[in-house]
Amino acid sequence: MQFGQVFKEKRESLGLTLEHIEEETKIRKLYLDAIEKERFNILPPKVYATGFVKKYARYLHLDDEVLVALFVEMAYGYEEEAEITQPQPQKSGPEFQFLAMNWRNVVVAGAFLLVALWVGNMIVGAISNHSPNVAQNPTSQQQNPTAPGPEEQNNNPAGDPAQTDERDMSATVRVAALSDCWVKAIVDGETVF
Template sequence: MADLLSEQAYGNPVGERLRVAREEKGLSLDDVARQTRIPIRHLEHIERGEWDALPAITYSVGFARSYATAVGLDGPAVGAELREQLSGARSTAAGPAAYYEPADPARVPPRSIAIVAAILAVLLIAGYLFWRHEAVGNAPDEGQIADRTTPADAPQNPAPQPKAAPAGQPAQPAAAPTGPVVLAATQDVWMRVTDGNNPKALFQGTLKAGQTYAVPPAAQAPTVRTGRADAVTVAIGGKPAGPLGPPNKTLSVSLRAADIASRGQGGAAPAPNGPAAAPAGGR
Protein backbone atom coordinates (compact mmCIF):
# COMPACT_ATOMS: atom_id res chain seq x y z
CA MET A 1 0.00 0.00 0.00
CA ALA A 2 2.84 2.33 0.87
CA ASP A 3 4.44 1.72 -2.53
CA LEU A 4 1.15 2.28 -4.39
CA LEU A 5 0.44 5.55 -2.58
CA SER A 6 4.01 6.81 -2.59
CA GLU A 7 5.01 9.97 -4.37
CA GLN A 8 7.32 7.98 -6.69
CA ALA A 9 4.43 5.84 -8.00
CA TYR A 10 1.68 8.38 -8.34
CA GLY A 11 3.31 11.71 -7.86
CA ASN A 12 1.96 14.27 -5.43
CA PRO A 13 -0.06 16.83 -7.43
CA VAL A 14 -2.30 17.83 -4.51
CA GLY A 15 0.40 18.09 -1.85
CA GLU A 16 2.76 19.94 -4.17
CA ARG A 17 0.08 22.42 -5.17
CA LEU A 18 -0.79 23.12 -1.51
CA ARG A 19 2.86 23.68 -0.60
CA VAL A 20 3.40 26.09 -3.50
CA ALA A 21 0.24 28.06 -2.60
CA ARG A 22 1.35 28.28 1.03
CA GLU A 23 4.80 29.58 0.14
CA GLU A 24 3.34 32.13 -2.29
CA LYS A 25 1.22 33.53 0.56
CA GLY A 26 4.24 33.63 2.84
CA LEU A 27 2.67 31.27 5.38
CA SER A 28 4.46 28.71 7.51
CA LEU A 29 3.12 25.34 8.56
CA ASP A 30 2.56 26.82 12.00
CA ASP A 31 0.34 29.52 10.47
CA VAL A 32 -1.72 26.94 8.60
CA ALA A 33 -1.99 24.75 11.70
CA ARG A 34 -3.33 27.66 13.74
CA GLN A 35 -5.93 28.48 11.10
CA THR A 36 -7.09 24.93 10.39
CA ARG A 37 -6.40 23.36 13.83
CA ILE A 38 -4.73 20.46 11.97
CA PRO A 39 -1.61 19.03 13.65
CA ILE A 40 1.61 20.05 11.90
CA ARG A 41 2.65 16.42 11.37
CA HIS A 42 -0.47 15.83 9.27
CA LEU A 43 0.28 18.95 7.20
CA GLU A 44 3.78 17.66 6.57
CA HIS A 45 2.41 14.28 5.44
CA ILE A 46 0.02 16.08 3.05
CA GLU A 47 2.77 18.15 1.43
CA ARG A 48 5.03 15.07 1.02
CA GLY A 49 2.19 12.94 -0.31
CA GLU A 50 2.47 10.46 2.56
CA TRP A 51 -1.23 9.62 2.53
CA ASP A 52 -0.67 6.23 4.10
CA ALA A 53 0.56 8.02 7.25
CA LEU A 54 -2.80 9.75 7.60
CA PRO A 55 -6.05 8.24 8.92
CA ALA A 56 -8.81 7.04 6.60
CA ILE A 57 -9.61 8.70 3.27
CA THR A 58 -12.31 10.82 4.89
CA TYR A 59 -9.79 12.44 7.23
CA SER A 60 -7.23 12.93 4.46
CA VAL A 61 -9.77 14.61 2.18
CA GLY A 62 -11.05 16.82 4.99
CA PHE A 63 -7.55 17.90 5.99
CA ALA A 64 -6.61 18.70 2.38
CA ARG A 65 -9.81 20.67 1.85
CA SER A 66 -9.19 22.80 4.97
CA TYR A 67 -5.52 23.30 3.98
CA ALA A 68 -6.56 24.45 0.49
CA THR A 69 -9.08 26.94 1.84
CA ALA A 70 -6.47 28.40 4.22
CA VAL A 71 -4.01 29.09 1.37
CA GLY A 72 -6.60 30.53 -1.02
CA LEU A 73 -7.36 27.50 -3.20
CA ASP A 74 -10.74 25.93 -3.99
CA GLY A 75 -11.17 23.62 -1.00
CA PRO A 76 -14.03 21.45 -2.33
CA ALA A 77 -12.28 20.99 -5.69
CA VAL A 78 -9.01 19.97 -4.02
CA GLY A 79 -10.86 17.57 -1.76
CA ALA A 80 -12.66 15.94 -4.69
CA GLU A 81 -9.40 15.58 -6.61
CA LEU A 82 -7.66 13.96 -3.67
CA ARG A 83 -10.56 11.58 -3.05
CA GLU A 84 -10.42 10.44 -6.68
CA GLN A 85 -6.65 10.04 -6.48
CA LEU A 86 -6.76 8.02 -3.25
CA SER A 87 -9.76 5.93 -4.33
CA GLY A 88 -7.97 4.93 -7.54
CA ALA A 89 -4.86 3.94 -5.64
CA ARG A 90 -6.74 1.91 -3.03
CA SER A 91 -8.71 0.09 -5.73
CA THR A 92 -5.49 -1.56 -6.97
CA ALA A 93 -4.36 -2.87 -3.59
CA ALA A 94 -5.87 -3.66 -0.25
CA GLY A 95 -5.04 -0.93 2.18
CA PRO A 96 -4.28 -1.25 5.85
CA ALA A 97 -7.19 -1.36 8.27
CA ALA A 98 -8.54 2.08 8.98
CA TYR A 99 -7.84 3.41 12.43
CA TYR A 100 -8.66 6.55 14.36
CA GLU A 101 -5.88 8.18 16.21
CA PRO A 102 -6.55 9.83 19.56
CA ALA A 103 -8.14 13.24 19.36
CA ASP A 104 -5.83 16.22 19.36
CA PRO A 105 -5.56 17.59 22.94
CA ALA A 106 -5.96 21.13 21.63
CA ARG A 107 -9.46 20.24 20.38
CA VAL A 108 -10.64 18.32 23.46
CA PRO A 109 -12.42 20.35 26.18
CA PRO A 110 -10.47 20.52 29.46
CA ARG A 111 -11.45 18.08 32.18
CA SER A 112 -12.34 20.94 34.53
CA ILE A 113 -15.38 21.80 32.38
CA ALA A 114 -16.74 18.27 32.73
CA ILE A 115 -16.18 18.34 36.50
CA VAL A 116 -17.96 21.68 36.88
CA ALA A 117 -20.87 20.44 34.75
CA ALA A 118 -21.22 17.32 36.91
CA ILE A 119 -21.21 19.38 40.12
CA LEU A 120 -23.90 21.71 38.75
CA ALA A 121 -26.07 18.74 37.79
CA VAL A 122 -25.79 17.28 41.29
CA LEU A 123 -26.66 20.64 42.87
CA LEU A 124 -29.73 21.04 40.64
CA ILE A 125 -31.00 17.57 41.52
CA ALA A 126 -30.42 18.17 45.24
CA GLY A 127 -32.20 21.54 45.06
CA TYR A 128 -35.21 20.00 43.34
CA LEU A 129 -35.46 17.19 45.93
CA PHE A 130 -35.21 19.68 48.81
CA TRP A 131 -37.90 21.92 47.31
CA ARG A 132 -40.21 18.97 46.78
CA HIS A 133 -39.70 17.79 50.35
CA GLU A 134 -40.46 21.25 51.74
CA ALA A 135 -43.54 21.66 49.55
CA VAL A 136 -45.01 18.33 50.63
CA GLY A 137 -44.10 18.78 54.30
CA ASN A 138 -45.67 22.27 54.55
CA ALA A 139 -48.93 21.37 52.80
CA PRO A 140 -51.93 22.03 55.16
CA ASP A 141 -54.06 19.08 56.18
CA GLU A 142 -57.85 18.93 55.89
CA GLY A 143 -58.38 20.16 59.47
CA GLN A 144 -56.31 23.30 58.86
CA ILE A 145 -58.19 23.97 55.66
CA ALA A 146 -61.52 23.65 57.50
CA ASP A 147 -60.37 26.06 60.24
CA ARG A 148 -59.45 28.65 57.64
CA THR A 149 -62.80 28.42 55.83
CA THR A 150 -64.99 31.49 56.29
CA PRO A 151 -68.27 30.68 58.11
CA ALA A 152 -71.37 30.90 55.96
CA ASP A 153 -73.03 33.49 58.23
CA ALA A 154 -69.98 35.77 58.33
CA PRO A 155 -70.31 38.91 56.18
CA GLN A 156 -68.16 38.61 53.09
CA ASN A 157 -67.66 42.33 52.39
CA PRO A 158 -68.52 44.35 55.51
CA ALA A 159 -69.15 48.01 54.89
CA PRO A 160 -66.17 50.16 55.88
CA GLN A 161 -66.71 51.99 59.16
CA PRO A 162 -65.57 55.58 59.52
CA LYS A 163 -62.45 55.92 61.63
CA ALA A 164 -62.97 57.89 64.81
CA ALA A 165 -60.37 60.44 65.79
CA PRO A 166 -58.01 59.14 68.52
CA ALA A 167 -58.74 60.35 72.03
CA GLY A 168 -56.98 63.57 72.91
CA GLN A 169 -56.43 64.61 69.28
CA PRO A 170 -58.40 67.48 67.73
CA ALA A 171 -60.57 66.88 64.73
CA GLN A 172 -59.11 67.60 61.31
CA PRO A 173 -59.66 71.26 60.35
CA ALA A 174 -61.92 72.15 57.46
CA ALA A 175 -60.38 72.88 54.11
CA ALA A 176 -58.92 76.37 53.80
CA PRO A 177 -61.05 78.79 51.76
CA THR A 178 -59.90 79.64 48.29
CA GLY A 179 -60.76 82.35 45.83
CA PRO A 180 -59.96 86.00 45.17
CA VAL A 181 -58.40 87.97 48.04
CA VAL A 182 -60.10 91.35 48.58
CA LEU A 183 -58.99 94.10 50.99
CA ALA A 184 -61.58 96.54 52.38
CA ALA A 185 -60.85 99.80 54.28
CA THR A 186 -62.93 100.58 57.34
CA GLN A 187 -61.07 103.93 57.63
CA ASP A 188 -58.78 105.90 55.38
CA VAL A 189 -55.51 103.94 55.32
CA TRP A 190 -52.29 104.17 53.32
CA MET A 191 -50.89 100.90 52.01
CA ARG A 192 -48.49 99.50 49.43
CA VAL A 193 -49.11 96.16 47.64
CA THR A 194 -46.17 94.44 45.88
CA ASP A 195 -45.58 91.07 44.20
CA GLY A 196 -42.42 89.25 45.28
CA ASN A 197 -39.22 91.00 44.21
CA ASN A 198 -40.92 93.13 41.55
CA PRO A 199 -39.95 96.71 42.42
CA LYS A 200 -43.10 98.07 40.78
CA ALA A 201 -46.01 98.26 43.24
CA LEU A 202 -49.35 96.72 42.34
CA PHE A 203 -51.05 99.40 44.42
CA GLN A 204 -49.68 102.30 46.44
CA GLY A 205 -51.72 105.04 48.01
CA THR A 206 -54.60 105.74 50.36
CA LEU A 207 -57.54 103.37 50.40
CA LYS A 208 -60.56 105.42 51.39
CA ALA A 209 -63.05 104.17 53.94
CA GLY A 210 -65.48 101.84 52.20
CA GLN A 211 -63.18 101.20 49.24
CA THR A 212 -61.96 97.71 48.32
CA TYR A 213 -58.90 96.40 46.51
CA ALA A 214 -58.83 92.97 44.84
CA VAL A 215 -55.42 91.29 44.63
CA PRO A 216 -54.67 90.34 40.97
CA PRO A 217 -55.12 86.57 40.47
CA ALA A 218 -51.82 86.44 38.53
CA ALA A 219 -49.80 87.67 41.53
CA GLN A 220 -47.41 84.97 42.73
CA ALA A 221 -46.36 86.32 46.15
CA PRO A 222 -48.47 89.42 46.90
CA THR A 223 -47.61 91.36 50.09
CA VAL A 224 -49.22 94.43 51.67
CA ARG A 225 -47.38 96.92 53.89
CA THR A 226 -49.29 99.40 56.07
CA GLY A 227 -49.15 101.11 59.46
CA ARG A 228 -52.87 100.62 60.22
CA ALA A 229 -53.52 96.97 59.66
CA ASP A 230 -56.57 97.09 61.93
CA ALA A 231 -58.32 99.44 59.49
CA VAL A 232 -58.21 96.84 56.70
CA THR A 233 -60.31 93.67 56.60
CA VAL A 234 -59.67 90.66 54.34
CA ALA A 235 -62.09 88.39 52.48
CA ILE A 236 -61.16 85.16 50.64
CA GLY A 237 -63.57 84.05 47.94
CA GLY A 238 -66.26 86.30 49.49
CA LYS A 239 -65.78 84.85 53.01
CA PRO A 240 -64.52 87.25 55.73
CA ALA A 241 -61.10 86.39 57.17
CA GLY A 242 -60.89 89.15 59.83
CA PRO A 243 -58.74 92.28 60.08
CA LEU A 244 -55.35 92.46 58.40
CA GLY A 245 -53.48 92.79 61.70
CA PRO A 246 -53.25 94.48 65.12
CA PRO A 247 -53.57 98.28 65.47
CA ASN A 248 -50.78 100.86 65.60
CA LYS A 249 -48.15 98.57 64.11
CA THR A 250 -46.40 98.84 60.77
CA LEU A 251 -46.09 95.38 59.22
CA SER A 252 -45.94 93.48 55.96
CA VAL A 253 -48.50 90.71 55.48
CA SER A 254 -48.68 88.01 52.80
CA LEU A 255 -51.87 88.24 50.74
CA ARG A 256 -51.86 84.65 49.50
CA ALA A 257 -55.12 82.91 50.41
CA ALA A 258 -53.36 79.97 52.08
CA ASP A 259 -51.19 82.28 54.25
CA ILE A 260 -54.17 84.36 55.34
CA ALA A 261 -56.27 81.31 56.20
CA SER A 262 -53.42 79.76 58.20
CA ARG A 263 -53.39 82.71 60.62
CA GLY A 264 -56.72 81.48 62.02
CA GLN A 265 -58.18 84.96 62.52
CA GLY A 266 -61.90 84.72 61.88
CA GLY A 267 -65.08 86.37 63.05
CA ALA A 268 -64.44 89.75 61.45
CA ALA A 269 -67.23 91.75 59.88
CA PRO A 270 -67.83 91.22 56.16
CA ALA A 271 -65.96 93.49 53.78
CA PRO A 272 -68.06 96.59 53.05
CA ASN A 273 -69.29 97.15 49.53
CA GLY A 274 -67.80 100.55 48.92
CA PRO A 275 -66.29 102.11 45.80
CA ALA A 276 -63.40 100.16 44.29
CA ALA A 277 -59.84 101.33 44.82
CA ALA A 278 -57.93 102.97 42.02
CA PRO A 279 -55.22 100.90 40.28
CA ALA A 280 -51.59 101.24 41.29
CA GLY A 281 -49.92 104.45 40.24
CA GLY A 282 -53.22 106.09 39.24
CA ARG A 283 -54.06 107.77 42.56
Protein backbone atom coordinates (compact mmCIF):
# COMPACT_ATOMS: atom_id res chain seq x y z
CA MET A 1 0.00 0.00 0.00
CA GLN A 2 1.27 3.46 -0.85
CA PHE A 3 2.05 6.17 1.72
CA GLY A 4 -0.86 8.52 0.90
CA GLN A 5 -3.29 5.65 0.49
CA VAL A 6 -2.76 4.64 4.16
CA PHE A 7 -4.00 8.05 5.34
CA LYS A 8 -6.92 8.20 2.90
CA GLU A 9 -8.25 4.71 3.69
CA LYS A 10 -7.97 5.21 7.46
CA ARG A 11 -9.74 8.58 7.24
CA GLU A 12 -12.56 7.15 5.12
CA SER A 13 -12.94 4.11 7.42
CA LEU A 14 -13.44 6.50 10.34
CA GLY A 15 -16.01 8.45 8.28
CA LEU A 16 -14.08 11.73 8.51
CA THR A 17 -13.81 14.46 5.90
CA LEU A 18 -10.78 16.59 5.16
CA GLU A 19 -12.72 19.65 6.34
CA HIS A 20 -13.41 18.01 9.71
CA ILE A 21 -9.76 17.03 10.15
CA GLU A 22 -8.71 20.54 9.14
CA GLU A 23 -10.86 21.98 11.94
CA GLU A 24 -9.55 19.51 14.52
CA THR A 25 -5.84 19.51 13.65
CA LYS A 26 -5.54 23.09 12.32
CA ILE A 27 -3.68 21.69 9.29
CA ARG A 28 -4.92 23.28 6.06
CA LYS A 29 -7.02 21.07 3.81
CA LEU A 30 -4.57 21.76 0.97
CA TYR A 31 -1.75 20.11 2.93
CA LEU A 32 -3.89 17.16 4.06
CA ASP A 33 -4.86 16.51 0.45
CA ALA A 34 -1.21 16.81 -0.63
CA ILE A 35 -0.20 14.18 1.95
CA GLU A 36 -2.90 11.78 0.75
CA LYS A 37 -2.01 12.31 -2.94
CA GLU A 38 1.75 12.29 -2.22
CA ARG A 39 2.25 15.71 -3.81
CA PHE A 40 5.05 16.71 -1.47
CA ASN A 41 6.09 19.76 -3.49
CA ILE A 42 2.93 21.54 -2.24
CA LEU A 43 3.88 21.05 1.41
CA PRO A 44 5.73 23.73 3.38
CA PRO A 45 9.40 23.31 4.40
CA LYS A 46 10.60 20.03 5.88
CA VAL A 47 10.18 20.87 9.56
CA TYR A 48 6.55 21.88 9.13
CA ALA A 49 5.72 19.06 6.72
CA THR A 50 7.05 16.35 9.05
CA GLY A 51 5.07 17.92 11.88
CA PHE A 52 1.91 17.84 9.76
CA VAL A 53 2.43 14.17 8.85
CA LYS A 54 3.06 13.29 12.50
CA LYS A 55 -0.04 15.17 13.71
CA TYR A 56 -2.25 13.73 10.94
CA ALA A 57 -1.06 10.18 11.70
CA ARG A 58 -1.69 10.59 15.44
CA TYR A 59 -5.16 11.99 14.79
CA LEU A 60 -6.01 8.92 12.70
CA HIS A 61 -4.46 6.60 15.34
CA LEU A 62 -1.71 5.43 12.98
CA ASP A 63 1.94 4.70 13.84
CA ASP A 64 3.33 8.22 13.53
CA GLU A 65 7.03 7.33 13.87
CA VAL A 66 6.96 4.83 11.00
CA LEU A 67 4.95 7.15 8.76
CA VAL A 68 7.20 10.16 9.48
CA ALA A 69 10.32 8.11 8.67
CA LEU A 70 8.69 6.88 5.45
CA PHE A 71 7.62 10.43 4.56
CA VAL A 72 11.12 11.85 5.09
CA GLU A 73 12.61 9.10 2.93
CA MET A 74 10.04 9.58 0.15
CA ALA A 75 9.93 13.37 0.14
CA TYR A 76 13.54 14.22 0.90
CA GLY A 77 15.47 11.04 0.19
CA TYR A 78 18.76 10.69 2.00
CA GLU A 79 19.54 14.41 2.18
CA GLU A 80 19.70 14.29 5.95
CA GLU A 81 22.42 11.63 5.97
CA ALA A 82 24.37 13.42 3.25
CA GLU A 83 24.36 16.60 5.30
CA ILE A 84 25.67 14.81 8.37
CA THR A 85 28.50 12.96 6.61
CA GLN A 86 30.01 16.07 5.05
CA PRO A 87 33.04 17.03 7.11
CA GLN A 88 33.13 20.50 8.52
CA PRO A 89 36.30 22.41 7.72
CA GLN A 90 38.27 23.01 10.88
CA LYS A 91 39.61 26.44 11.53
CA SER A 92 42.87 27.01 13.26
CA GLY A 93 43.10 29.90 15.67
CA PRO A 94 40.44 31.93 17.40
CA GLU A 95 37.16 32.55 15.72
CA PHE A 96 35.99 36.12 15.32
CA GLN A 97 32.50 37.01 14.39
CA PHE A 98 31.83 40.41 12.98
CA LEU A 99 28.34 41.71 13.26
CA ALA A 100 26.99 43.17 10.10
CA MET A 101 25.68 46.59 11.00
CA ASN A 102 22.50 47.80 9.54
CA TRP A 103 23.39 51.43 8.88
CA ARG A 104 19.78 52.52 8.88
CA ASN A 105 19.45 51.32 12.49
CA VAL A 106 22.67 53.11 13.43
CA VAL A 107 21.39 56.37 11.94
CA VAL A 108 18.02 56.00 13.68
CA ALA A 109 19.74 55.27 17.01
CA GLY A 110 22.01 58.30 16.56
CA ALA A 111 19.06 60.56 15.76
CA PHE A 112 17.19 59.24 18.80
CA LEU A 113 20.24 59.91 20.97
CA LEU A 114 20.52 63.48 19.68
CA VAL A 115 16.83 64.15 20.32
CA ALA A 116 17.12 62.68 23.83
CA LEU A 117 20.12 64.90 24.60
CA TRP A 118 18.34 67.97 23.23
CA VAL A 119 15.19 67.27 25.29
CA GLY A 120 17.31 66.63 28.39
CA ASN A 121 19.14 69.92 27.86
CA MET A 122 15.82 71.76 27.48
CA ILE A 123 14.50 70.22 30.71
CA VAL A 124 17.64 71.08 32.67
CA GLY A 125 17.55 74.61 31.27
CA ALA A 126 13.90 75.04 32.24
CA ILE A 127 14.55 73.77 35.75
CA SER A 128 17.55 76.04 36.26
CA ASN A 129 15.59 79.09 35.05
CA HIS A 130 12.84 78.46 37.60
CA SER A 131 15.19 78.21 40.57
CA PRO A 132 15.43 81.40 42.61
CA ASN A 133 18.31 83.63 41.60
CA VAL A 134 19.98 84.80 44.77
CA ALA A 135 22.49 87.54 44.22
CA GLN A 136 25.74 86.92 46.03
CA ASN A 137 26.26 90.61 46.65
CA PRO A 138 22.81 92.18 46.81
CA THR A 139 22.84 95.75 45.67
CA SER A 140 19.88 97.45 47.21
CA GLN A 141 19.82 101.13 46.73
CA GLN A 142 18.85 102.92 49.85
CA GLN A 143 18.89 106.62 50.16
CA ASN A 144 19.24 107.74 53.70
CA PRO A 145 18.61 111.39 54.14
CA THR A 146 21.56 112.85 55.90
CA ALA A 147 21.99 116.16 57.44
CA PRO A 148 23.69 118.60 55.15
CA GLY A 149 27.37 118.89 55.73
CA PRO A 150 29.06 122.14 56.67
CA GLU A 151 29.83 122.90 53.04
CA GLU A 152 26.18 122.61 52.05
CA GLN A 153 25.10 124.78 54.94
CA ASN A 154 27.38 127.53 53.80
CA ASN A 155 26.04 127.45 50.24
CA ASN A 156 22.41 127.57 51.30
CA PRO A 157 21.66 129.90 54.13
CA ALA A 158 18.71 128.66 56.17
CA GLY A 159 17.15 132.02 56.55
CA ASP A 160 16.77 132.66 52.83
CA PRO A 161 13.44 131.09 51.73
CA ALA A 162 13.86 132.23 48.12
CA GLN A 163 16.79 129.91 47.57
CA THR A 164 15.12 126.87 49.21
CA ASP A 165 13.61 124.69 46.49
CA GLU A 166 10.77 122.29 47.27
CA ARG A 167 12.40 119.62 45.13
CA ASP A 168 15.28 119.55 47.57
CA MET A 169 12.85 118.66 50.33
CA SER A 170 11.53 115.50 48.66
CA ALA A 171 13.38 112.22 48.17
CA THR A 172 12.69 109.50 45.65
CA VAL A 173 13.51 105.99 46.76
CA ARG A 174 13.48 103.22 44.19
CA VAL A 175 13.69 99.63 45.51
CA ALA A 176 14.05 96.63 43.21
CA ALA A 177 13.24 93.40 45.03
CA LEU A 178 14.44 90.05 43.69
CA SER A 179 11.59 88.14 45.32
CA ASP A 180 8.47 88.75 47.42
CA CYS A 181 9.20 91.08 50.33
CA TRP A 182 7.54 93.36 52.88
CA VAL A 183 7.95 97.11 52.62
CA LYS A 184 7.32 99.64 55.38
CA ALA A 185 7.79 103.38 54.92
CA ILE A 186 8.31 105.64 57.95
CA VAL A 187 8.39 109.42 57.56
CA ASP A 188 9.22 111.68 60.52
CA GLY A 189 8.65 108.75 62.91
CA GLU A 190 5.23 107.93 61.50
CA THR A 191 4.38 104.85 59.36
CA VAL A 192 3.17 106.06 55.98
CA PHE A 193 2.46 102.61 54.55
